[in-house]
Amino acid sequence: MNVGIDLIHFATSDYYLGLDTFAEEKGIDVNKFYVGIGQERMSIAPPDEDIVTLSAKAAAPLLDQIERDKITAVLLATESGVDQSKSASAYLHGLLGLHKNCRLIELKHACYAGAAALQMAQGLVHANPNEKVLVIAADIAKYDVDSSGEATQGCGAAAMIIKKDPRLLVLEPGSGFYADDVMDFWRPNYRETALVDGKYSTKVYLNSLKETWKHFTINTGRGYEDIDYFCYHLPFTKMAEKAHKALTKVAGVSLSDEEMKALLAPGQAYNRQLGNSYTASLFIGFASLLDNASEDLTGKRIGLFSYGSGCVSEFFTGVVQPGYQDHLFSDDHRWQIEHRAPLNYAEYLQLYHTQPEGLYEGQVVLPEYNRGPFRLKAIKDHKRLYERREA
């Protein structure tokens, strides 16, 4: 039975901070960001946008194209959870009005959890071909002001329907995986912002890729030549080039800079504008490849590398299906990116790094910043209250 990604759509926030504005404020040459790390803008989530509203915004258009009552499980992967106990997928289930015969769970392992959710969803469908699973990877990347990671913030949610006979990508059996208990990036429960050992995290990412790739080749018998395109976890888009250089070295392949650019650029386009979206970034990169590739991808094998700090990683593959172009949300993806409103540095600090009054007392009324169909309206008696606005 063929199982895989039937539809994919992503959502981001309505605001951004340009790295030109950021560079000017910090007195840094903007090319450090445009060229050095490959980022132009960071999507900034206002206080009334969280991973639940981003996930709802990502999933709603998919549900309009399938029988929404047939969704049998919602697997929401995030490291920006809003509650230590209640799963964000329960809030989402309510906001989207899904059928009550449904399982709900939130998954966490840094930026890896989206890939874990995808594997779990495949398992459900293989066990019962009637399953239709909504997988969502959603995150808001937030680092301390003036930390090394500040320029790599961002946010996004990627929603996917996983089912038999998928219209976009058939996922193939077999993958490579690797784990190691390291402290490269983490966020203790009492912190709003992540801590990172920046340069070390990049080294651990690349080492994990090499080990994962070796495991993949042993497990599947496939090599570099069998794969047509590569999508990587993108904490910043330049990471794809670092990663692909490391992978080609292990695989004993030589690529010119132009060949490397042509191969990677379609998958990097959106993340360059959004910034890091942690567990969503790999899947936003995949959507970017489908939307922006310069050739017909039908029959092409895509390699996807997921890396979650801490750390665990996985490399898996899928084959693009005939007619996939008829089921993309390319226009909507581009529209969202183009219609975000710019923030100046002071507005960014106010929206992103200022705690709403009354948060720790569990009583907050949030001003309306979020222009999308779903927003966090208030927190009352420690309960989050969401609203759905009709179009």
Ligand code: CAA
């Ligand atoms: N023009 C062109 N290039 C320039 C430049 C200029 N004016 N100034 C600097 N650069 C280049 C540098 O040469 C460097 O290039 P290389 O990496 O190829 O050497 C690049 O810009 C970055 O410069 P620095 O190394 O000086 O930058 P930095 O010290 O500010 O740190 C970083 C970079 C460590 C990645 C930092 O952005 C960071 O901490 N990011 C957060 C952590 C992260 O994303 N880690 C990735 C792996 S972990 C992971 O993937 C999980 C996750 O999502 C977090």
